[in-house]
Amino acid sequence: QVQLVESGGGSVQAGGSLRLSCTPSGTIFRIINDMGWYRQAPGKQRELVATITSGGSTDYADSVKGRFTISRDNAKNTVSLQMNMLKPEDTAVYYCAVDVSSITRTVTSRYWGQGTQVTVSS
Numbered sequence: 001q002v003q004l005v006e007s008g009g010g011s012v013q014a015g016g017s018l019r020l021s022c023t024p025s026g027t028i029f030r031i032i033n034d035m036g037w038y039r040q041a042p043g044k045q046r047e048l049v050a051t052i053t054s055g056g057s058t059d060y061a062d063s064v065k066g067r068f069t070i071s072r073d074n075a076k077n078t079v080s081l082q083m084n085m086l087k088p089e090d091t092a093v094y095y096c097a098v099d100v101s102s103i104t105r106t107v108t109s110r111y112w113g114q115g116t117q118v119t120v121s122s
Contacts, residue, residue, distance in 0.1 A: 002026040002111045004096055009116030012086055016120070020081040022096030022113050027077060033099040033108065035072055035079040039092035039118075046095070050081060063089075086120045094118050 008020040024032065036051035050060045050070035058070055069082040079096055096113040 002030070002100055004098060004111055004113035006094070006096055006113040006116040009094065009118050011119040011121065014087055014120055014122050016086050017082070017084045018086065018118060019083065020094055020116060021078055022080070022098070023076070023078045024098055024111070027100060029103055031101040031103060031105065032077055033101055035099070036097050037070060037079070037081045037094055038097060039094045041092040049094070052079065083118070088120050088122045090118060090120050092118060
């Protein structure tokens with residue numbers, strides 16, 4: 001049973017920083033592929049924030065380039081999002097996502113974290 005536990009959300013003033021972390025469990029004998037972060041603001045659809053492949057290649061939404069950094073620790077199977085220079089428009093619920101394959105790579109599933117609130121005040 002794969003579960004993703006998120007931490008690090010909170011409230012900060014504009015210009016501040018937060019670091020989100022996501023730790024999967026139940027992935028023994030499974031292969032973790034791409035990992036990423038999404039966010040959903042009130043009244044809007046969930047949008048991509050950043051992704052990182054198993055090889056370490058990253059991609060970012062234009063709105064966060066230069067401010068956010070995604071990273072992963074393959075030993076701990078965690079994915080993190082360092083958020084600097086936060087803006088009020090970054091306010092949203094942030095979700096981590098992990099693609100997990102069976103050891104034979106015949107089945108791949110997308111798992112989502114429970115979401116963590118990030119609030120940036122002006």
